[in-house]
Amino acid sequence: MDRFANIFRYFQSNSESMMNGICGILALASIRIYNSFQFICPCLPIYNTIYGIGVMFLPPIILFLCGVIVNKHSLLMLEEWQRPEGYRSKDASLLSYMFLAVVQRAALSPAVWLVVCLLDGKCVVCAFSTSVDPSRFANMSECPGEELLSLLSKVPCKDLPSEHLQHHLTFPRNAVYRYLRSISQALGWTILLLLILAAFLARCFKPCSKHVIFLQSRYWSNYIDIEQSTFEETCCEHARAFARHSVSQFFHSNLADLKTHCSGMADLTG
Amino acid sequence: MDRFANIFRYFQSNSESMMNGICGILALASIRIYNSFQFICPCLPIYNTIYGIGVMFLPPIILFLCGVIVNKHSLLMLEEWQRPEGYRSKDASLLSYMFLAVVQRAALSPAVWLVVCLLDGKCVVCAFSTSVDPSRFANMSECPGEELLSLLSKVPCKDLPSEHLQHHLTFPRNAVYRYLRSISQALGWTILLLLILAAFLARCFKPCSKHVIFLQSRYWSNYIDIEQSTFEETCCEHARAFARHSVSQFFHSNLADLKTHCSGMADLTG
Amino acid sequence: MDRFANIFRYFQSNSESMMNGICGILALASIRIYNSFQFICPCLPIYNTIYGIGVMFLPPIILFLCGVIVNKHSLLMLEEWQRPEGYRSKDASLLSYMFLAVVQRAALSPAVWLVVCLLDGKCVVCAFSTSVDPSRFANMSECPGEELLSLLSKVPCKDLPSEHLQHHLTFPRNAVYRYLRSISQALGWTILLLLILAAFLARCFKPCSKHVIFLQSRYWSNYIDIEQSTFEETCCEHARAFARHSVSQFFHSNLADLKTHCSGMADLTG
Numbered sequence: 001m002d003r004f005a006n007i008f009r010y011f012q013s014n015s016e017s018m019m020n021g022i023c024g025i026l027a028l029a030s031i032r033i034y035n036s037f038q039f040i041c042p043c044l045p046i047y048n049t050i051y052g053i054g055v056m057f058l059p060p061i062i063l064f065l066c067g068v069i070v071n072k073h074s075l076l077m078l079e080e081w082q083r084p085e086g087y088r089s090k091d092a093s094l095l096s097y098m099f100l101a102v103v104q105r106a107a108l109s110p111a112v113w114l115v116v117c118l119l120d121g122k123c124v125v126c127a128f129s130t131s132v133d134p135s136r137f138a139n140m141s142e143c144p145g146e147e148l149l150s151l152l153s154k155v156p157c158k159d160l161p162s163e164h165l166q167h168h169l170t171f172p173r174n175a176v177y178r179y180l181r182s183i184s185q186a187l188g189w190t191i192l193l194l195l196i197l198a199a200f201l202a203r204c205f206k207p208c209s210k211h212v213i214f215l216q217s218r219y220w221s222n223y224i225d226i227e228q229s230t231f232e233e234t235c236c237e238h239a240r241a242f243a244r245h246s247v248s249q250f251f252h253s254n255l256a257d258l259k260t261h262c263s264g265m266a267d268l269t270g
Numbered sequence: 271m272d273r274f275a276n277i278f279r280y281f282q283s284n285s286e287s288m289m290n291g292i293c294g295i296l297a298l299a300s301i302r303i304y305n306s307f308q309f310i311c312p313c314l315p316i317y318n319t320i321y322g323i324g325v326m327f328l329p330p331i332i333l334f335l336c337g338v339i340v341n342k343h344s345l346l347m348l349e350e351w352q353r354p355e356g357y358r359s360k361d362a363s364l365l366s367y368m369f370l371a372v373v374q375r376a377a378l379s380p381a382v383w384l385v386v387c388l389l390d391g392k393c394v395v396c397a398f399s400t401s402v403d404p405s406r407f408a409n410m411s412e413c414p415g416e417e418l419l420s421l422l423s424k425v426p427c428k429d430l431p432s433e434h435l436q437h438h439l440t441f442p443r444n445a446v447y448r449y450l451r452s453i454s455q456a457l458g459w460t461i462l463l464l465l466i467l468a469a470f471l472a473r474c475f476k477p478c479s480k481h482v483i484f485l486q487s488r489y490w491s492n493y494i495d496i497e498q499s500t501f502e503e504t505c506c507e508h509a510r511a512f513a514r515h516s517v518s519q520f521f522h523s524n525l526a527d528l529k530t531h532c533s534g535m536a537d538l539t540g
Numbered sequence: 541m542d543r544f545a546n547i548f549r550y551f552q553s554n555s556e557s558m559m560n561g562i563c564g565i566l567a568l569a570s571i572r573i574y575n576s577f578q579f580i581c582p583c584l585p586i587y588n589t590i591y592g593i594g595v596m597f598l599p600p601i602i603l604f605l606c607g608v609i610v611n612k613h614s615l616l617m618l619e620e621w622q623r624p625e626g627y628r629s630k631d632a633s634l635l636s637y638m639f640l641a642v643v644q645r646a647a648l649s650p651a652v653w654l655v656v657c658l659l660d661g662k663c664v665v666c667a668f669s670t671s672v673d674p675s676r677f678a679n680m681s682e683c684p685g686e687e688l689l690s691l692l693s694k695v696p697c698k699d700l701p702s703e704h705l706q707h708h709l710t711f712p713r714n715a716v717y718r719y720l721r722s723i724s725q726a727l728g729w730t731i732l733l734l735l736i737l738a739a740f741l742a743r744c745f746k747p748c749s750k751h752v753i754f755l756q757s758r759y760w761s762n763y764i765d766i767e768q769s770t771f772e773e774t775c776c777e778h779a780r781a782f783a784r785h786s787v788s789q790f791f792h793s794n795l796a797d798l799k800t801h802c803s804g805m806a807d808l809t810g
Contacts, residue, residue: 463601
């Protein structure tokens with residue numbers, strides 16, 4: 001149990017490491033949600049595109065907003081930005097550093113969702129199956145345009161044996177499916193490579209940027225945690241003293257009424 | 271539970287052993303990702319080659335960059351390389367030692383991916399099925415060139431019964447598949463042997479290189495960990511003292527407001 | 541859980557017992573790798589022999605090198621062998637004892653691979669199917685030499701119905717397959733018997749050899765472990781003292797900047 005206690009202590013030590021932990025959990029949760037989510041393509045010409053693109057882009061927006069909400073620093077940054085300028089001048093570089101840190105952490109789980117979605121490929125197959133030209137896979141010249149669209153929209157659904165399909169035995173359903181899925185996977189790997197490349201370059205150029213700002217923001221983040229806990233403690237002390245005072249006053253002032261109600265109470269206050 | 275605690279303590283003891291652990295996890299993860307990844311060959315002449323080579327080489331690049339990013343030493347090395355030269359001169363041998371250590375650890379998981387990919391053989395079959403000359407397996411002289419290319423590109427896909435295949439019953443699909451896969455496996459074992467041989471020679475010639483640099487980098491790695499934790503502690507001490515000061519000031523300055531709200535507060539501050 | 545803790549404590553007690561554990565894990569891993577590896581014979585006259593013999597002998601070489609690399613004693617032995625001869629003369633018997641110990645442990649997993657491979661028999665069938673004379677199983681005199689070679693090379697592949705096979709219905713495919721596989725298994729059992737016999741004799745004659753060398757190498761192995769851990773501890777102590785000095789200097793030098801930012805900080809430094 002020691003190791004769990006250690007991990008837990010690490011994440012509780014200050015709010016910054018807790019934020020890192022929450023972002024990691026959100027990224028893992030996005031994979032888990034994607035896997036447990038039943039993707040059901042409507043297999044109708046226009047609905048397909050809307051549904052596919054919706055599943056691909058709506059959850060990342062939700063996850064991004066979640067990432068911003070759970071991050072304490074976003075609140076801190078807004079407070080720093082809006083406070084009246086007193087003795088201490090606002091440090092623009094510190095503000096931009098915090099803004100970047102918040103956006104980076106919040107963008108992690110949407111990126112994970114998008115990459116998992118593209119590597120799985122179901123969304124792309126559903127969204128763009130009607131945009132594929134099937135003539136490159138088989139000779140479909142004898143098939144009228146509208147019927148072809150209906151056939152293409154049914155590509156993502158294996159359980160829909162359309163009556164057209166029986167007329168067009170040569171319709172290359174599997175070929176279209178494979179084509180779209182491999183393009184989706186290629187896109188997913190490429191985006192993943194670009195993201196990692198960006199992270200790599202950011203890491204490489206970090207020593208070039210001012211190291212003091214990083215240490216300063218770290219000190220500030222620590223300070224905020226400690227100020228809050230100190231405020232909480234001082235609050236409790238004051239409140240306890242005040243509460244004791246109030247309760248004793250209540251007992252003293254109500255003694256007259258209590259005496260009239262029950263004479264036995266008098267013995268208690270003696 | 272003791273042994274888990276021991277393992278965990280070992281990985282937490284300093285950042286270097288943690289890096290080793292992370293590299294091992296990345297290598298295992300690359301096997302896991304390969305197994306959970308659905309390889310879907312598009313089965314179209316040019317797409318095949320791009321997709322197969324992409325799956326074989328893009329993820330290793332991603333894994334390599336990941337390995338460099340998660341390694342604390344890469345950051346350390348960059349900082350040492352870029353710092354202005356003060357009283358302490360830069361040690362080129364220490365820098366090159368750290369660079370090699372970082373590259374070695376980062377190259378582990380890409381190598382694992384490549385070897386697993388070659389031993390599995392699907393990527394090679396997909397990428398190079400159109401480059402095989404089928405005349406060595408069966409007499410395909412009566413088949414025109416373009417049709418032959420289309421047939422060869424469908425070798426990796428068992429679920430694509432092309433209408434050509436029914437015309438050419440003698441097309442040696444299984445023979446081509448076996449041929450490519452066995453070559454891929456032979457290549458995989460050979461690369462694995464060369465890698466292990468390189469590691470073996472590196473290990474053998476290690477006693478010949480300067481042992482002092484190894485001990486120096488080890489001391490440095492330890493020092494960085496301890497400096498960071500000491501900075502964190504000192505930060506917390508300073509922040510706690512300052513926070514106590516601020517909170518007590520806040521309570522004193524707000525007393526006037528509190529007095530007007532509730533007269534009972536006056537007794538507490540007395 | 542106690543017994544697992546005990547086993548784990550034993551493997552952690554010194555590096556020698558850990559080496560034994562790693563060798564056992566490598567031996568088990570070699571069985572696991574063989575089982576998960578998909579053996580696919582190319583079924584082409586010359587490729588067959590190269591592929592079969594490659595799978596039989598390349599992985600054991602790799603496993604042997606792995607066994608040498610993971611063994612700490614091999615490094616120790618090299619260092620002892622290469623060091624300049626100072627006051628302490630090199631002990632040849634100790635060196636040879638360590639060399640034998642390293643080779644013995646490293647040879648365990650290649651032996652396991654070879655025996656498993658021979659008992660399974662697929663490699664031998666693939667490698668030597670073209671070397672069998674089929675005339676002992678059936679009358680194949682009317683079949684030309686080149687066609688016979690092509691037929692024999694297709695013995696390991698059940699899924700390749702060659703057009704030749706339909707012409708030569710009398711070709712004894714199953715007989716050749718059974719013949720080669722039984723020879724392979726006989727060889728496997730014989731090698732296993734010889735290895736166990738060698739181990740038995742080595743164990744029997746161990747009390748006759750010098751016991752002092754064994755004790756000396758054991759002491760040495762223990763000493764190396766303890767020297768390393770002592771070095772690590774001393775490193776940490778030195779680093780901690782130096783880090784405390786550096787961090788306090790950083791805070792003092794940055795006080796001027798902090799004073800201008802917040803006047804309340806002045807009280808803290810007083």
